[in-house]
Amino acid sequence: MKTITVPGKEQVSLESKAILESVEKKMGKIPNLYATIGYSSSALKAMLETEASLAHDSSFTAKEREAINLIVSQVNQCDYCLAAHTTIAKMRGFTEEDTLEIRKGGFSDEKSDAIIKLAQSIANNKGSAENKVLENFFNAGYDEKALIELTALVALRSFTNYVFANTQIPIDFPLAKAI
Numbered sequence: 001m002k003t004i005t006v007p008g009k010e011q012v013s014l015e016s017k018a019i020l021e022s023v024e025k026k027m028g029k030i031p032n033l034y035a036t037i038g039y040s041s042s043a044l045k046a047m048l049e050t051e052a053s054l055a056h057d058s059s060f061t062a063k064e065r066e067a068i069n070l071i072v073s074q075v076n077q078c079d080y081c082l083a084a085h086t087t088i089a090k091m092r093g094f095t096e097e098d099t100l101e102i103r104k105g106g107f108s109d110e111k112s113d114a115i116i117k118l119a120q121s122i123a124n125n126k127g128s129a130e131n132k133v134l135e136n137f138f139n140a141g142y143d144e145k146a147l148i149e150l151t152a153l154v155a156l157r158s159f160t161n162y163v164f165a166n167t168q169i170p171i172d173f174p175l176a177k178a179i
């Protein structure tokens with residue numbers, strides 16, 4: 001089988017190179033997964049623009065979006081994204097114990113728990129959430145806008161999970177604890 005390597009900036013298109021340099025300026029590094037997605041400037045641009053759009057005027061805080069990222073990455077068993085999003089979740093205020101609780105499929109806060117359970121149900125059921133989980137989400141105070149945004153966040157994280165699953169590039173974040 002072909003081994004996929006993480007490309008250097010000189011190995012990607014000029015458009016990908018410019019995007020990756022912008023990422024490096026913002027993050028202080030180019031994560032291996034972003035560099036690898038950079039083999040396709042269209043995919044890299046779409047991923048980053050979708051991420052930025054879903055953060056703007058969002059139904060969810062940055063912390064809640066990290067909880068979604070964690071549970072979806074756990075469902076998809078993506079070691080890369082679990083490592084990256086555990087690191088980011090801690091930067092957003094979660095403790096190590098919180099990240100493990102989220103990855104196990106719940107949280108002590110009712111609204112966060114509703115978000116996590118819905119993201120987990122969507123990811124586990126190929127997009128079709130269980131009715132009781134959807135009802136719980138709406139009962140927790142969320143609306144249709146939030147449902148659509150959460151579904152988009154699950155799809156976005158699944159994309160990066162799938163890229164890792166098919167490339168197995170080196171993980172360049174501290175590994176997440178096993179659960």
